[in-house]
Amino acid sequence: KRQNHRKAPSPPGFPIIGNLHQIGELQHQSLWNLSKKYGPVMHLKLGKVPAVVLSSSETARKALKDHDLDCCGRPSLAGPRDLSYNCLDINFSPFGDYWKDIRRLTVQELLSNRKVHSIQPIKDEEVKKLMDSMAESASQNIPVNLNEKFLNLTISVICRAVFGVSFEDTVLSNHTLYKLIREAYMMLGSFSASDYIPYVGWIIDRFTGLKGRRDKSVRGLDEFYEQMFDLHKVGKERGSEDFVDLLLRLEKEETVVGNDNLTKNHIKAILMNVLLAGIDTSAISMTWAMTELARNPSVMKKVQSEIRNQLGNNKSMISIEDTDKLSYLKMVIKETWRLHPPAPLLVAKEVINEFEVNGYTIKPKSLLHVNVWAIGRDPDTWKDPEMFLPERFIDSNIDPKGQNFELLPFGAGRRMCPAVYMGTTMVEFGLANMLYNFDWKLPEGMVVEDIDVEEAPGLTVSKKNALLLVPVKYLDR
Numbered sequence: 001k002r003q004n005h006r007k008a009p010s011p012p013g014f015p016i017i018g019n020l021h022q023i024g025e026l027q028h029q030s031l032w033n034l035s036k037k038y039g040p041v042m043h044l045k046l047g048k049v050p051a052v053v054l055s056s057s058e059t060a061r062k063a064l065k066d067h068d069l070d071c072c073g074r075p076s077l078a079g080p081r082d083l084s085y086n087c088l089d090i091n092f093s094p095f096g097d098y099w100k101d102i103r104r105l106t107v108q109e110l111l112s113n114r115k116v117h118s119i120q121p122i123k124d125e126e127v128k129k130l131m132d133s134m135a136e137s138a139s140q141n142i143p144v145n146l147n148e149k150f151l152n153l154t155i156s157v158i159c160r161a162v163f164g165v166s167f168e169d170t171v172l173s174n175h176t177l178y179k180l181i182r183e184a185y186m187m188l189g190s191f192s193a194s195d196y197i198p199y200v201g202w203i204i205d206r207f208t209g210l211k212g213r214r215d216k217s218v219r220g221l222d223e224f225y226e227q228m229f230d231l232h233k234v235g236k237e238r239g240s241e242d243f244v245d246l247l248l249r250l251e252k253e254e255t256v257v258g259n260d261n262l263t264k265n266h267i268k269a270i271l272m273n274v275l276l277a278g279i280d281t282s283a284i285s286m287t288w289a290m291t292e293l294a295r296n297p298s299v300m301k302k303v304q305s306e307i308r309n310q311l312g313n314n315k316s317m318i319s320i321e322d323t324d325k326l327s328y329l330k331m332v333i334k335e336t337w338r339l340h341p342p343a344p345l346l347v348a349k350e351v352i353n354e355f356e357v358n359g360y361t362i363k364p365k366s367l368l369h370v371n372v373w374a375i376g377r378d379p380d381t382w383k384d385p386e387m388f389l390p391e392r393f394i395d396s397n398i399d400p401k402g403q404n405f406e407l408l409p410f411g412a413g414r415r416m417c418p419a420v421y422m423g424t425t426m427v428e429f430g431l432a433n434m435l436y437n438f439d440w441k442l443p444e445g446m447v448v449e450d451i452d453v454e455e456a457p458g459l460t461v462s463k464k465n466a467l468l469l470v471p472v473k474y475l476d477r
């Protein structure tokens with residue numbers, strides 16, 4: 001039986017560290033480069049941990065569709081473990097009854113299409129505020145930092161939708177909260193030696209300061225959740241029951257999730273999940289879309305013409321229903337997700353049962369990475385993969401909802417993102433309004449070639465340098 005086991009090709013490594021030295025800060029790029037030599041199923045040894053990296057749509061399909069049940073676990077890594085109160089959130093909890101219960105609860109109460117429709121008035125108000133702030137910058141002819149603007153938008157929407165409070169009600173400014181969130185992302189995605197190097201790893205984490213930095217991040221977020229709980233204390237005059245009210249009520253009613261009663265730690269972990277998963281991903285998507293449009297002026301012109309021709313010139317805002325008519329805008333977003341998937345390696349999975357991909361054995365307890373960033377650049381799937389060409393989707397049925405393995409910004413299978421509708425509508429709605437109401441020019445002295453696509457490391461990959469563009473009001477309505 002042993003002879004039938006075939007290990008996937010693997011780059012040569014060193015004792016103890018294995019292949020760790022071959023993986024840089026931008027892990028998806030290092031793995032992409034290695035996969036060009038070792039193929040779409042690659043075996044690595046990350047210190048003591050065996051890992052398999054899949055880098056083609058076919059191998060992704062085999063794992064996430066044919067063998068989804070065999071690989072839908074999550075590894076217990078130090079960063080996620082600390083930030084999720086020992087894996088009590090949805091994203092990092094192991095596959096099992098607890099995960100099923102809290103995922104179902106969150107989908108029903110926050111992420112279902114009905115719930116997402118019900119928060120549309122919040123999105124309308126927040127996008128209107130964004131338009132007003134753009135108009136102000138346009139009147140002064142000054143550049144705006146779009147990374148920040150999109151983040152402010154998603155922070156405001158998620159906080160009002162999830163926590164039922166707007167940011168003016170908390171002691172944290174959007175900027176401080178964003179710093180907290182960005183740091184938490186770095187900590188979730190950071191390399192922790194204790195996960196990979198036996199015996200001495202935890203000493204290295206202390207010595208490098210990583211452990212202290214992670215503890216600080218956990219404390220910062222914990223204070224934020226406590227502040228949210230205070231704001232939700234009985235007696236405070238606030239409208240209808242929001243997601244935090246609901247979780248606190250379920251805690252009081254001693255609701256069982258998995259085998260436990262729901263506690264404050266469970267609630268904090270779930271809040272961490274929606275906070276981190278909800279804010280960054282949509283903002284990153286909008287920033288990358290505007291980056292590519294600014295780098296490709298003819299595409300910018302075409303998408304703006306579509307919006308303005310389809311919807312006329314008399315609106316002050318585009319509604320969510322209007323976005324249904326914008327087929328080219330949807331292609332622009334798909335093309336953005338092909339080149340810039342917000343989570344380029346999805347979230348690492350842990351193999352539960354042995355299975356095979358392309359004749360190679362994948363063993364239980366291995367880490368499984370699906371490199372969707374590499375899949376989006378695979379020349380066997382995409383013609384001219386490095387070019388930003390939304391037209392490639394004109395006669396194609398490929399959509400990003402987890403059925404087409406060439407394009408997986410939300411992942412696929414049981415662990416796929418449960419917020420596809422919420423994420424997609426946020427991105428479409430925000431971009432449609434920015435492109436309808438304003439033309440965009442480069443700051444004085446800058447040319448198109450100056451716009452970079454450098455990435456910042458982390459579990460999600462944002463644009464490293466600010467995207468600065470000057471809004472120019474399109475028609476005074």
Ligand code: HEM
Pocket residue numbers: 090091092103273274275277278279281282285342343346347348409410411412414415416417418419422423424427
């Ligand atoms: C454009 C927006 C978004 C993108 C691109 C995105 C992408 C992803 C990806 C790639 C995963 C991991 C899938 C896997 O491991 O296979 C994920 C998981 C998850 N996302 Fe999203 N996401 C977005 C928006 C949101 C929003 C708005 C929320 C909630 C408010 C959310 C909540 C979650 C949760 C709870 C999980 C964990 C699922 C599980 O492990 O069962 N996401 N998302």
